[in-house]
Amino acid sequence: xxxxxxxxxxxxxxxxxxxxxxxxxxxxxxxxxxxxxxxxxxxxxxxxxxxxxxxxxxxxxxxxxxxxxxxxxxxxxxxxxxxxxxxxxxxxxxxxxxxxxxxxxxxxxxxxxxxxxxxxxxxxxxxxxxxxxxxxxxxxxxxxxxxxxxxxxxxxxxxxxxxxxxxxxxxxxxxxxxxxxxxxxxxxxxxxxxxxxxxxxxxxxxxxxxxxxxxxxxxxxxxxxxxxxxxxxxxxxxxxxxxxxxxxxxxxxxxxxxxxxxxxxxxxxxxxxxxxxxxxxxxxxxxxxxxxxxxxxxxxxxxxxxxxxxxxxxxxxxxxxxxxxxxxxxxx
Numbered sequence: 001x002x003x004x005x006x007x008x009x010x011x012x013x014x015x016x017x018x019x020x021x022x023x024x025x026x027x028x029x030x031x032x033x034x035x036x037x038x039x040x041x042x043x044x045x046x047x048x049x050x051x052x053x054x055x056x057x058x059x060x061x062x063x064x065x066x067x068x069x070x071x072x073x074x075x076x077x078x079x080x081x082x083x084x085x086x087x088x089x090x091x092x093x094x095x096x097x098x099x100x101x102x103x104x105x106x107x108x109x110x111x112x113x114x115x116x117x118x119x120x121x122x123x124x125x126x127x128x129x130x131x132x133x134x135x136x137x138x139x140x141x142x143x144x145x146x147x148x149x150x151x152x153x154x155x156x157x158x159x160x161x162x163x164x165x166x167x168x169x170x171x172x173x174x175x176x177x178x179x180x181x182x183x184x185x186x187x188x189x190x191x192x193x194x195x196x197x198x199x200x201x202x203x204x205x206x207x208x209x210x211x212x213x214x215x216x217x218x219x220x221x222x223x224x225x226x227x228x229x230x231x232x233x234x235x236x237x238x239x240x241x242x243x244x245x246x247x248x249x250x251x252x253x254x255x256x257x258x259x260x261x262x263x264x265x266x267x268x269x270x271x272x273x274x275x276x277x278x279x280x281x282x283x284x285x286x287x288x289x290x291x292x293x294x295x296x297x298x299x300x301x302x303x304x305x306x307x308x309x310x311x312x313x314x315x316x317x318x319x320x321x322x323x324x325x326x327x328x329x330x331x332x
Contacts, residue, residue, distance in 0.1 A: 021107055023064035029105075121170065
């Protein structure tokens, strides 16, 4: 495949100067200090191949401890439900996690100066990326050479991006941690819990590296970050459950169920297709979801094309496809 499939369509190059943080094992940290970083060989990570950084050491600590903290989720939930009144238990838990981190992990502070960044938080860049995805990625990713690549790695494989940018930057987890909005919500520091991911594509852009000391206070902050992430996850799960329940409640009113009722009764309906529908609906924002329900209505004569309106011909055409392909083929 031609490496000139795409020219650089993005209109601006952001520059980054400052410190970023990378969490890793003690063994890897020692190697980094002597031999510098090496590029990840995985193509399917968040932003493709590269070295990943955060702009705060707390996130770097969390990355190293994420699997361990999952195993401690019951203890964290119990301590959090105690509303912080049992100070001794919290202190013991902090010490336990701190000891685990100190024994196994380290955080590297990396200095950058005037690094060329593709900032995907920029609205114009987001729109351009969406256009690239629709026009090129979805049609090209089926090739053997590119199969399994993230869309971001695709950009670097099939364009001159690697000559234009040293780093990709993207904010993730940009969701509210609270249910409802208090009147003074703008004053809440954790109303939202976003953090930026920095994927370095050019090792030569690193100016210096230094191993930093992690204090008990940093571990405490990391644990409370995990508490907030857990609350966020619970909220997202409740939202997902609400959507699925609403879908099931209204499904009786749609042609979709009528058209494939016999297949459902004898178990021949494609479960993958149905799961694809639910995955698609779960990707909608609350506004998009409610608008879809309003537009579909309950009138069989005025039901637009959508997840609960499918002709027999359409169903036969897509029933054996994987969910993503089926949803795209039907134009949902």
